[in-house]
Amino acid sequence: DIVMTQTPLSSPVTLGQPASISCRSSQSLVHSDGNTYLSWLQQRPGQPPRLLIYKISNRFSGVPDRFSGSGAGTDFTLKISRVEAEDVGVYYCMQATQFPFTFGPGTKVDIK
Amino acid sequence: EVQLVESGGGLVQPGGSLRLSCAASGFTFSSYSMNWVRQAPGKGLEWVSYISSSGYTIYYADSVKGRFTISRDNAKNSLYLQMNSLRDEDTAVYYCARTGSEFDYWGQGTLVTVSS
Numbered sequence A: 001d002i003v004m005t006q007t008p009l010s011s012p013v014t015l016g017q018p019a020s021i022s023c024r025s026s027q028s029l030v031h032s033d034g035n036t037y038l039s040w041l042q043q044r045p046g047q048p049p050r051l052l053i054y055k056i057s058n059r060f061s062g063v064p065d066r067f068s069g070s071g072a073g074t075d076f077t078l079k080i081s082r083v084e085a086e087d088v089g090v091y092y093c094m095q096a097t098q099f100p101f102t103f104g105p106g107t108k109v110d111i112k
Numbered sequence B: 001e002v003q004l005v006e007s008g009g010g011l012v013q014p015g016g017s018l019r020l021s022c023a024a025s026g027f028t029f030s031s032y033s034m035n036w037v038r039q040a041p042g043k044g045l046e047w048v049s050y051i052s053s054s055g056y057t058i059y060y061a062d063s064v065k066g067r068f069t070i071s072r073d074n075a076k077n078s079l080y081l082q083m084n085s086l087r088d089e090d091t092a093v094y095y096c097a098r099t100g101s102e103f104d105y106w107g108q109g110t111l112v113t114v115s116s
Helices: none
Strands: A004-007 A010-013 A019-025 A038-043 A050-054 A067-072 A075-080 A089-095 A107-111 B003-007 B010-012 B018-025 B033-039 B045-051 B058-060 B068-073 B078-083 B092-100 B102-106 B110-114
Touching (some): A010 A019, A019 A038, A019 A089, A038 A067, A038 B102, A050 A067, A075 A089, A089 B045, B003 B092, B018 B033, B033 B078, B033 B102, B045 B068, B045 B078, B045 B092, B058 B068
Parallel strands (some): B010 B110
Antiparallel strands (some): A019 A075, A038 A089, A067 A075, A089 A107, B003 B018, B018 B078, B033 B045, B033 B092, B045 B058, B068 B078, B092 B102, B092 B110
16 A cells, blocks of 8 residues: 655644645655646635645646646645645545545644 | 535444535535544544446445445435444544545534443
8 A cells, every 4th residue: 555644744824924844655645647736725724625726736626836747757735835724624635546545644734 | 616515414323323414515526535633632633445437446434444334326416425333432423535636625524422
C-alpha cells in the first residue's frame, strides 16, 4: 500500500499570512496513464471533506485562487497564499493512483 | 446541483449487520464510479470501497474485505454498502463520494456505531 505522510501535523497561522503543507508518498504517484492522482481535501469542523485540488495542481470548481498545489513524483505541497478565517480545518492529501486509495494523516490549520 | 445523501446508519451490536444507502442526484449517476470513505470519531479519513460506473469493477480495503459488499442500482441512482460481522472498530461516519476529478463530491455522511 502507498503510505502518505504530511508535515506539519498542526499549523497555527496568522490571518493574512501564507501557509504551506507538505505531503510525501512512499512511492511514485505517476499512473500508467501518465497522470498523477494526488488530491488535496479540506475538512472544516463538523463538515464533510471538500475537494480543493486534483491531479497535483488543478483547482476544483469554486475553490479560491489563494489555494495552489505543486509537486511531482512523491513530493507535493499545498499552499495558501493568505490565510482567511474560513480556512480553519484539517487538510488531507490523498492518492488515487493505486488501490487501496490512501489518505495522509491530516494537517490541522488554525488561527494563532 | 450534485447531491449525495447517505442513510441507514445507526447503533448495532458487534457481529451485527447494517446496510447503508447513498442517493445521488444532479448528475448522470451511471457515468461515474463511486466510493465509500469512513472517518472514526476524531480520526482521519479511511477509504473503504470503490465501484465502477457499470458495477463490474470493485475494490475493498483489507480491513473490510469479506465483510462489506458495495453495490449500485443505476436505475435508482443509488449506491449501497452492506456491512456484515460488524466490529467495534467499524464505528465511524461513512461518506459516499463521487469519483469525477478524483473524489469531487461528498455526502454529509451517516454515523455507524458498533457497540454492545
